[in-house]
Amino acid sequence: MTNRKYAALLRGINVGGNKKVPMAELRQVLQGLGHEDAQTYLQSGNAVFSSATKKTPVALARELEAAIEAHFGFGASCLVVDGAHLKAVADACPFPAAELEGKQLHVTFCSEQPAESRFASIDADTYLPEEYRLGDRVVYLYAPNGLGRSKLAEALARPAVVKGLDVTTRNWNTVAKLVELTRD
Structure with a gap:
């Protein structure tokens, strides 16, 4: 199975000093979920990654939300979209x-x-x-x-x-x- 590329769009992080999510740690969280090539863009919750998973973007978003809560101790809403949809x-x-x-x-x-x-x-x-x-x-x-x-x-x-x-x-x-x- 080939890897597909996705973007994770987090909402409400790193705004006004609240819900701090360092981008290096976000990349680690994504890698911890088994995703590859994790990159972040800006400090406002934009990450891209590749994955060979058969999970839907909605399932990937729920999985990432749970991992963020476990890692950082607070919830963050997330949407995951694949590269084809972005294009x-x-x-x-x-x-x-x-x-x-x-x-x-x-x-x-x-x-x-x-x-x-x-x-x-x-x-x-x-x-x-x-x-x-x-x-x-x-x-x-x-x-x-x-x-x-x-x-x-x-x-x-x-x-x-x-x-x-x-x-x-x-x-x-x-x-x-x-x-x-x-x-x-």
Whole structure:
């Protein structure tokens, strides 16, 4: 069986001095689970690894969450996506990524496909020039002034929209780098 490449996207670590996860230790945790070629990108919980496992990305995420809790003593939500899905997400981007700064374009990865009905309360015209589009288990967000100033990002993070989903957001620069790191 050949190894497949995956990205693990951890949520809520190394923010404001809370839930400290040194990246070297995260790589050790991944290797301890039997994964190979563990690498990290930035300090915000992006890791890539290869594995010959037949486990689903959801099973890999639950396994990593349990290992993080055992190793660090606190929980951290995690999504695992394979390299093919990352590439498909990048290829399907509905916004002109090459023409935008990385801080203007974001992708929210979702544990499952969000129903369009979750977004019914969002009047998209109210937030222009900000825009969002749904993709395959992702929400693309164009925020010309960045995520920190985005009112649309706040609306997309409301409980009515994300309740019951594991979600985590990455800017386009990070998405592009993860695509590169998980390329076969």
